[in-house]
Amino acid sequence: MLAVAVLAAGKGTRMKSDLPKVLASLAGSTLVERVLSSCEHLEPERRLLIVGHQAERVASTLAAHGGLEFVLQQPQLGTGHAVQQLLEPLQDFEGQLLVLNGDVPLLRPETLGQLLELHRRSGAAVTLLSARLADPSGYGRVIAADDGIAAEDGAVSAIVEHRDCSEEQRRNNLTNAGIYCFDWPKLAAVLPLLATNNDQGELYLTDTVALLGSAMHLEVADPQEIIGINDRLQLAECEAVLQQRLRRHWMAAGVTFTDPLSCTLSEGTTFGRDVVVEPQCHFRGNNQIGSGCRIGPGSLIENSRLGESVEVLFSVLRDVEVEQGCVIGPYAQLRAGAHLGAGSRIGNFVEVKNSHLGAGVKANHLSYLGDADLGDGVNVGAGTITANYDGVRKHRTHIGAGSKTGANSTLVAPIRLGDKVTVAAGSTLTKDVPAGALAFGRARQVVKEGRS
Ligand code: UD1
Ligand code: CA
Numbered sequence: 001m002l003a004v005a006v007l008a009a010g011k012g013t014r015m016k017s018d019l020p021k022v023l024a025s026l027a028g029s030t031l032v033e034r035v036l037s038s039c040e041h042l043e044p045e046r047r048l049l050i051v052g053h054q055a056e057r058v059a060s061t062l063a064a065h066g067g068l069e070f071v072l073q074q075p076q077l078g079t080g081h082a083v084q085q086l087l088e089p090l091q092d093f094e095g096q097l098l099v100l101n102g103d104v105p106l107l108r109p110e111t112l113g114q115l116l117e118l119h120r121r122s123g124a125a126v127t128l129l130s131a132r133l134a135d136p137s138g139y140g141r142v143i144a145a146d147d148g149i150a151a152e153d154g155a156v157s158a159i160v161e162h163r164d165c166s167e168e169q170r171r172n173n174l175t176n177a178g179i180y181c182f183d184w185p186k187l188a189a190v191l192p193l194l195a196t197n198n199d200q201g202e203l204y205l206t207d208t209v210a211l212l213g214s215a216m217h218l219e220v221a222d223p224q225e226i227i228g229i230n231d232r233l234q235l236a237e238c239e240a241v242l243q244q245r246l247r248r249h250w251m252a253a254g255v256t257f258t259d260p261l262s263c264t265l266s267e268g269t270t271f272g273r274d275v276v277v278e279p280q281c282h283f284r285g286n287n288q289i290g291s292g293c294r295i296g297p298g299s300l301i302e303n304s305r306l307g308e309s310v311e312v313l314f315s316v317l318r319d320v321e322v323e324q325g326c327v328i329g330p331y332a333q334l335r336a337g338a339h340l341g342a343g344s345r346i347g348n349f350v351e352v353k354n355s356h357l358g359a360g361v362k363a364n365h366l367s368y369l370g371d372a373d374l375g376d377g378v379n380v381g382a383g384t385i386t387a388n389y390d391g392v393r394k395h396r397t398h399i400g401a402g403s404k405t406g407a408n409s410t411l412v413a414p415i416r417l418g419d420k421v422t423v424a425a426g427s428t429l430t431k432d433v434p435a436g437a438l439a440f441g442r443a444r445q446v447v448k449e450g451r452s
Contacts, residue, residue: 001095002044002116003184007082007205008032008102009052009073014231020054022102023061024235027242028266028284030061031229034105036068039098041109042116046093050085052076078202079178080194087191093184096120099205101178103229106238111220112179118154118218119181125212126187128156129177131223138162138230139175140206142217156215159206163199174219176206177226186212263296272308290324299329307342320352323359341376355386358401370394375401375419383408400435409441 012021022032036047051058052073059070073085083099090097096119098112111129119127130142139162145155159176160169190211194203209215220226224241227234246265247257255271257263259279269283272291281296289295290308298314306312307324315329319336325343328334332346337354340346344357347364355369358376363369365382371394372386384405386397395413399405403417406425417423418435427441 001093002042002098003046003048003090003093003095004039004042004044004098004100005048005050005071005083005086006032006035006100006102007050007079007178008058009050009055009076009082010102011053011076012103012230015229015235016232020058021229023058024229026105026235026239027246027264028268031105032058032062032102033065035100035102035107036062036065038107038109039100039112042098042112044098045095046090048086048089050082052082078196078200079205080191080203080207083187083205083208084191084194084203087188090184090188095184097182097184097187099180099182101228104178104226105229106225106227106241107177107179108225111225115179115181115218118216122154122216124155124214124216126180126182126209126214127216127218128159128181128209129179129220129226130174130217131177131220131226132173133175133223134173136162136173136175137170139228140178141165141169141172142174142176143169143172144174154216154218156209156217158210161198161200161204161206174217175226177220178228179226180205182208182212304334369397371413372397372399374399375403377402379404381405381407381409381423381425385410387412 008022010021015021015024023030026034046069047067048069048071050071050073053076055072062068069089071085071089073082115127115129140159142156143158143160145157187208190208193211194207196203198204227238229235229238243264247260250271251257254273256276262279263277263281265283266285268286271289274292275289276294278296280298282300285303287301288305290306290310292309293306294311299312300316302318304317304320306322309325310322311327313329315332317334320334320338322340323342326340328346331348333351335353338352339356341357341359341361343359344361345364346352350363350367353370355372357374360377361374363380367380367384368386370386370388373396378399387410388394397411397413398416400417400419400421402419403421405423406427408426409423410428412430415429416432418433420436421433422438423429424440427439429439429441433439
């Protein structure tokens with residue numbers, strides 16, 4: 001039987017933020033969600049989340065995650081005090097308890113699998129993850145057992161927090177990751193013995209290691225996995241590690257990045273083969289980028305689906321669908337609910353929102369298309385505006401297939417233009433136009449000679 005407890009009650013003082021630390025975000029998901037997903041594959045019987053600082057905010061962020069038991073720690077008197085809160089909910093539990101710090105977000109699921117396996121094999125009361133860090137400052141140090149057992153055996157006698165270390169202990173770079181597998185009944189027996197005789201005056205979970213008497217550690221091969229986030233510098237370091245992992249993955253899968261370090265990706269973004277990503281492009285949320293697309297330079301794409309061979313140059317796309325072969329930008333903005341039919345062309349300073357464009361639509365310059373339906377092959381003249389808002393409600397504009405709007409046309413919605421309509425330049429139309437008609441909506445030019 002396995003239970004997992006995630007420690008997420010702390011304030012995160014060193015972040016200097018109004019947001020609880022475990023809700024800080026890395027490559028689009030929060031620290032605590034990352035920690036939770038690292039142990040999902042272990043299929044624990046129980047999943048407990050210890051919350052305290054802004055508990056409701058943390059709980060509501062995780063509302064969609066089923067099967068979580070929230071345990072309140074109030075006030076927060078340290079990591080040992082956090083785990084003491086489990087004595088009641090786990091009073092009849094007999095199995096192993098995996099404790100995860102909520103601020104260690106880069107753990108690989110396989111590493112947790114190895115930790116559990118070692119723990120089951122060795123029979124120790126606790127097995128913990130460790131790593132040798134080039135700069136171990138701030139972390140607890142793992143003190144190998146000094147009873148003659150070689151350190152390589154993995155036996156541990158104690159963990160000492162950085163601020164409680166002697167000079168000599170500080171030189172030890174074997175650090176505690178904050179990830180432990182305990183035999184719960186043994187841990188439950190020593191939890192009440194914790195004391196606050198340390199520099200911070202807190203109850204330390206790490207003190208249970210010495211109290212338990214038999215502890216092992218498993219050193220991870222890749223120390224980056226155990227970076228704990230206490231401040232914004234470490235947050236940035238972790239983001240860099242994650243971004244590097246993502247870019248490497250996609251380069252191996254056939255994506256070209258001409259300047260990889262200048263681009264950021266999200267885990268929810270997938271790319272087809274032979275996509276080229278030029279400098280300064282950013283992908284957020286869930287995106288599907290079709291094969292052969294050319295993105296950038298300078299574009300932001302969020303929660304969008306692009307078909308094959310789409311080109312995007314210096315543009316922003318959010319919550320949109322773009323079919324194959326479209327060309328977008330430079331300087332276009334596609335907003336929520338824009339759908340571009342195959343081979344459409346959206347040019348400079350064109351904004352499209354909540355609109356369905358058929359195949360081969362061209363809107364090359366300076367337009368706003370909002371709440372509109374455009375048939376196939378519509379040509380939108382420079383400066384055409386769909387006036388969709390009457391001050392209270394939004395209305396739709398319909399432009400039939402093959403229609404052309406002249407430069408600087410204003411279409412006041414609700415309005416329907418049939419197929420193959422031509423709108424004269426400079427028109428303001430407020431009434432429907434039947435198919436095949438030419439519509440003017442402006443005063444004729446008057447020239448009075450000799451008046452100047
Ligand atoms: C802790 C470990 C340290 C280890 C490091 C790894 C202790 C005493 N020290 O130090 O050995 O090297 O993690 O990153 O455990 N939390 C609570 N309630 C509390 C206090 C903290 O839930 O009362 C939570 C925090 O939200 C956080 C986690 O526990 O997710 C760790 O707390 P933090 O204060 O960051 O511990 P560190 O000083 O980093
Ligand atoms: Ca920490």
